[in-house]
Amino acid sequence: MMDGLLQGFGVLMTFQNLSLCLIGAVLGTLVGVLPGLGPATTIALLLPISLKLDPTGAIILLAGIYYGVAYGGTITSVLMRIPGEASSVVTCIDGYAMARKGRAGAALGIAAIGSFIAGTFGVLGVMLLSPPLAELVIAFGPWEYAALMLAGLSLIAFFAASGVAKAALMALVGLFLGSVGLDPITGTSRFTFGIPALVDGVNIAPLALGLFGLSELLFLALSGDKKPEILRPPSTLLGFMPNRTEWKRSAMPIARGSVLGFFVGLLPGGGAVLASFLSYAVEKRLTKYPEEFGKGAIEGVAGPESANNSGTAGAFIPLLTLGIPSNAVTALLLGALLVHGVQPGPMILERQPELYWGVIASMYLGNFILLVLNLPFVGFFVRALEVPRRFMATAILLVCVIGTWSTGLNHFDVLLAAAFGIVGFLLRRGGFDLGPLVLAYVLGPTLERSLRQALLISDGDLTQVVHHPIALGFLIVSAAVLLSGLVFRKRPAVVQDGGS
Amino acid sequence: MRGYARGVGIAALIFAGLAGWEASRLQTWSPFEGPGPGLVPQILAVLIAIAAIGVMAAPGDGELEGGEASPLRSRCFLAYGAAMLGVAIALPYLGFIVTGFAATLLVLRFGENRPMRESLLWSVALVAGVTLLFGTALGVPFPEGAAERLIASFGLLRLG
Amino acid sequence: MEIAMKRRGLILGSSLLAVPALAQARWPDREVTVLVPFGAGGSTDVSVRAICAEAEKILGVPMQIVNRTGGQGTAAPTQVSQARPDGHTIGSAAMSGLAIAPHMFEVGYTLDSFAYLPGTARFLYGIGVRADSPYGSIQDLVNAAKARRITFSATGPPNNLGLFDLNRKYGTRFGFVPFQSGAEAVTAAIGGHVEATSQTPPEMIPAIQSGRMRMLASASPARWKEFPDVPTLREAGFDVTIESLLGFVAPRGVPAERLAVLGDAIQRAAAMPAVEEALGRFGMVPAIQTAPEFERAIREGFVRYGEQLREAGLARR
Numbered sequence: 001m002m003d004g005l006l007q008g009f010g011v012l013m014t015f016q017n018l019s020l021c022l023i024g025a026v027l028g029t030l031v032g033v034l035p036g037l038g039p040a041t042t043i044a045l046l047l048p049i050s051l052k053l054d055p056t057g058a059i060i061l062l063a064g065i066y067y068g069v070a071y072g073g074t075i076t077s078v079l080m081r082i083p084g085e086a087s088s089v090v091t092c093i094d095g096y097a098m099a100r101k102g103r104a105g106a107a108l109g110i111a112a113i114g115s116f117i118a119g120t121f122g123v124l125g126v127m128l129l130s131p132p133l134a135e136l137v138i139a140f141g142p143w144e145y146a147a148l149m150l151a152g153l154s155l156i157a158f159f160a161a162s163g164v165a166k167a168a169l170m171a172l173v174g175l176f177l178g179s180v181g182l183d184p185i186t187g188t189s190r191f192t193f194g195i196p197a198l199v200d201g202v203n204i205a206p207l208a209l210g211l212f213g214l215s216e217l218l219f220l221a222l223s224g225d226k227k228p229e230i231l232r233p234p235s236t237l238l239g240f241m242p243n244r245t246e247w248k249r250s251a252m253p254i255a256r257g258s259v260l261g262f263f264v265g266l267l268p269g270g271g272a273v274l275a276s277f278l279s280y281a282v283e284k285r286l287t288k289y290p291e292e293f294g295k296g297a298i299e300g301v302a303g304p305e306s307a308n309n310s311g312t313a314g315a316f317i318p319l320l321t322l323g324i325p326s327n328a329v330t331a332l333l334l335g336a337l338l339v340h341g342v343q344p345g346p347m348i349l350e351r352q353p354e355l356y357w358g359v360i361a362s363m364y365l366g367n368f369i370l371l372v373l374n375l376p377f378v379g380f381f382v383r384a385l386e387v388p389r390r391f392m393a394t395a396i397l398l399v400c401v402i403g404t405w406s407t408g409l410n411h412f413d414v415l416l417a418a419a420f421g422i423v424g425f426l427l428r429r430g431g432f433d434l435g436p437l438v439l440a441y442v443l444g445p446t447l448e449r450s451l452r453q454a455l456l457i458s459d460g461d462l463t464q465v466v467h468h469p470i471a472l473g474f475l476i477v478s479a480a481v482l483l484s485g486l487v488f489r490k491r492p493a494v495v496q497d498g499g500s
Numbered sequence: 501m502r503g504y505a506r507g508v509g510i511a512a513l514i515f516a517g518l519a520g521w522e523a524s525r526l527q528t529w530s531p532f533e534g535p536g537p538g539l540v541p542q543i544l545a546v547l548i549a550i551a552a553i554g555v556m557a558a559p560g561d562g563e564l565e566g567g568e569a570s571p572l573r574s575r576c577f578l579a580y581g582a583a584m585l586g587v588a589i590a591l592p593y594l595g596f597i598v599t600g601f602a603a604t605l606l607v608l609r610f611g612e613n614r615p616m617r618e619s620l621l622w623s624v625a626l627v628a629g630v631t632l633l634f635g636t637a638l639g640v641p642f643p644e645g646a647a648e649r650l651i652a653s654f655g656l657l658r659l660g
Numbered sequence: 661m662e663i664a665m666k667r668r669g670l671i672l673g674s675s676l677l678a679v680p681a682l683a684q685a686r687w688p689d690r691e692v693t694v695l696v697p698f699g700a701g702g703s704t705d706v707s708v709r710a711i712c713a714e715a716e717k718i719l720g721v722p723m724q725i726v727n728r729t730g731g732q733g734t735a736a737p738t739q740v741s742q743a744r745p746d747g748h749t750i751g752s753a754a755m756s757g758l759a760i761a762p763h764m765f766e767v768g769y770t771l772d773s774f775a776y777l778p779g780t781a782r783f784l785y786g787i788g789v790r791a792d793s794p795y796g797s798i799q800d801l802v803n804a805a806k807a808r809r810i811t812f813s814a815t816g817p818p819n820n821l822g823l824f825d826l827n828r829k830y831g832t833r834f835g836f837v838p839f840q841s842g843a844e845a846v847t848a849a850i851g852g853h854v855e856a857t858s859q860t861p862p863e864m865i866p867a868i869q870s871g872r873m874r875m876l877a878s879a880s881p882a883r884w885k886e887f888p889d890v891p892t893l894r895e896a897g898f899d900v901t902i903e904s905l906l907g908f909v910a911p912r913g914v915p916a917e918r919l920a921v922l923g924d925a926i927q928r929a930a931a932m933p934a935v936e937e938a939l940g941r942f943g944m945v946p947a948i949q950t951a952p953e954f955e956r957a958i959r960e961g962f963v964r965y966g967e968q969l970r971e972a973g974l975a976r977r
């Protein structure tokens with residue numbers, strides 16, 4: 001294990017990879033600050049650039065964005081009560097209240113420190129847990145994979161803020177889009193209508209850039225160009241230090257948030273957003289000062305901010321060892337890996353140790369960079385909000401266009417991206433989450449293949465599933481989740497993950 | 501919101517119908533001992549129809565994202581939308597540089613009501629920046645157009 | 661990097677010196693674009709880059725690699741077949757794109773759309789089972805498959821065609837379960853979800869070396885150098901091999917003297933030790949064929965794979 005980690009740092013210690021780690025973390029923080037421009041959009045935008053890198057460098061860059069965002073979203077939540085990112089929504093409640101009381105520095109400080117501790121804990125967890133889990137998942141055959149993916153999609157539909165019906169519709173449409181192209185087994189064309197660009201399926205670049213990037217552009221156009229109101233961040237580093245009581249009250253929430261976030265992150269459909277909401281609920285229940293919650297309780301910042309960071313790390317385990325993403329952002333990371341010809345799965349440790357350990361080492365370093373970066377440069381990041389919309393939006397447009405073009409070098413993809421931009425805009429307007437759609441689109445081919453593999457192995461006998469207890473367990477979970485989602489309309493509303 | 505979401509539901513039903521019709525032409529079960537290419541799409545078409553009916557039954561409430569007013573009334577929105585569609589449609593004929601420049605100019609001058617001078621400056625700067633970053637530095641082959649051919653003849657760009 | 665630049669400079673220099681002796685302008689006078697049907701970093705891409713890195717030193721002009729992915733590896737050959745036949749656009753070509761894909765789906769070219777350049781390398785295939793499998797030899801496995809259906813994992817053709825050929829010639833019942841990547845196919849065999857696998861060295865060697873898998877036979881014309889004790893299928897008494905070659909093609913109509921210049925450079929490049937090393941990393945071995953030999957191999961492969969795919973029910977109708 002230590003050897004592996006050393007190897008990882010060895011991989012990281014090239015000028016290229018160190019710079020990528022830094023760029024990823026900074027860009028991620030910036031993206032987290034800017035409302036609207038989510039991690040999914042950014043990763044989609046950088047996908048074409050990352051193609052120019054080797055797979056390890058690409059994933060270091062994209063992963064840097066992913067966890068950088070978890071930090072950046074906090075800043076606007078505390079200073080403006082605008083969550084830069086869905087995983088910082090809860091921080092708006094007590095973080096902004098603290099800022100109004102003149103404790104903005106302490107709120108940002110404890111969030112950064114809690115995030116660092118939790119992020120480090122999460123990385124440790126990924127490092128220690130994924131090798132044994134990778135051993136375990138060799139026991140996962142087609143039945144188990146198919147059932148696990150169904151359970152994951154059901155959980156996502158269940159937790160979606162838009163309600164089960166809307167999320168299920170999006171997920172199903174995503175699965176359908178995933179089936180376009182040559183059938184993976186017989187080579188039959190499906191839904192290609194003689195268009196050569198569709199032979200390999202709907203490409204991920206037009207889909208992601210259209211649904212997230214271009215639809216965001218249309219919302220930006222609609223939003224009006226007004227300057228946001230920002231509370232002032234402290235001007236010196238000392239201003240970020242929490243005082244004694246704040247430290248004492250934060251210690252346990254950080255610890256609880258780290259552990260809770262990590263395990264929630266492991267769940268398909270979990271990830272940073274759910275982790276932060278659960279942590280807030282737990283802290284509110286356990287606190288000695290319930291009356292302060294909503295009025296500036298530091299526990300309400302320390303817990304969720306820790307949880308969303310370790311959740312971000314936890315989500316890497318199913319991604320790397322099973323090749324199964326747990327939210328829209330990790331789905332795009334998986335897409336990036338596949339584009340690079342890397343097939344995540346239990347064998348990744350044996351086959352591409354330099355990639356696996358390089359990513360782990362970059363997560364350590366990334367967490368450190370973020371701690372150093374987050375506090376002194378708060379003022380700088382906040383200034384990014386003052387870039388006028390017209391510059392930002394036109395740049396997004398042109399980068400989306402050339403980005404889409406560059407991944408497939410065909411005009412059809414660009415048209416497709418524009419179409420997805422309009423469809424994405426119309427769907428989001430009606431309160432449909434696009435996260436489940438993209439996730440299902442990425443999972444779709446694997447789900448179909450697993451199902452058909454299972455049927456081939458069993459010679460077409462569906463009842464064989466009873467010989468696979470793990471698969472049966474997942475199927476029962478997904479049935480239970482879907483039914484309860486339909487029966488109990490009121491459930492803890494969790495905001496959509498990624499994308500917007 | 502309710503009416504709007506129901507509209508999406510109806511659109512999804514139509515989509516399911518078309519998808520199911522196209523999928524029905526694919527083989528459900530191949531003679532080569534197993535599930536064929538049509539099996540999963542056919543199941544999905546049925547499930548999409550069911551979910552669409554579910555959405556119509558429970559469309560949710562609240563305000564439309566981006567405000568209730570029709571976006572088609574906003575000149576700014578129209579300019580951005582036209583720029584986006586225009587680039588996508590004109591790209592094969594005019595290349596990236598010309599269409600990108602025109603789209604940016606359209607948005608700044610008519611969508612955002614900026615002075616012509618600023619609009620021109622930014623359009624040139626942005627197109628040049630994107631071309632140099634993606635085309636020259638990253639080596640992405642650009643869609644062919646008159647401007648691209650000219651720049652490619654200086655060896656600064658590759659054509660795709 | 662710097663050394664490579666210098667070396668190129670030297671070679672350029674020496675070829676410039678040679679110009680007066682050659683009297684007329686020599687061809688090629690500018691870069692040659694090589695279209696690769698698969699993504700950067702994959703086995704085909706790395707092998708082609710290694711060969712072209714040597715070939716451009718011989719040609720004295722750069723060879724520009726363009727990864728034209730898409731159409732399951734048919735987009736690049738399509739573009740080659742439509743390129744201007746001046747010899748400045750060529751493509752890498754393997755059995756999969758030329759001899760297999762046209763049987764499975766519609767493509768925009770035929771074997772007559774191309775002028776053939778030399779073949780350079782051969783992919784290796786092997787048949788393996790998980791370490792604690794009851795089948796100790798390829799004979800055991802074949803006998804078992806005569807008695808009942810034995811599932812095996814593989815990616816697409818040609819990986820699975822060896823066992824289909826066994827079904828055809830020896831009455832076995834091997835059942836093909838397709839997996840997307842070689843890694844997944846091997847993992848499924850290790851996990852006991854399928855009983856055997858037919859894959860290539862990059863995925864099988866780590867699994868064999870970590871003691872989770874046993875290799876029963878090489879499905880290629882030769883043994884694998886990592887496992888010299890494991891026989892080929894043919895040596896074990898079964899007249900079956902999977903043949904897949906990597907070579908180069910140009911559009912039909914390129915002048916013969918230009919084909920000769922390119923062919924000579926490619927053939928000499930493929931014999932360099934650096935190329936063998938690069939090929940070895942992806943489980944390939946050098947297999948240098950002249951242009952007519954490569955063309956014949958592809959045309960024979962086209963006919964043979966057509967029959968096999970039709971019998972396996974994988975050919976397009």
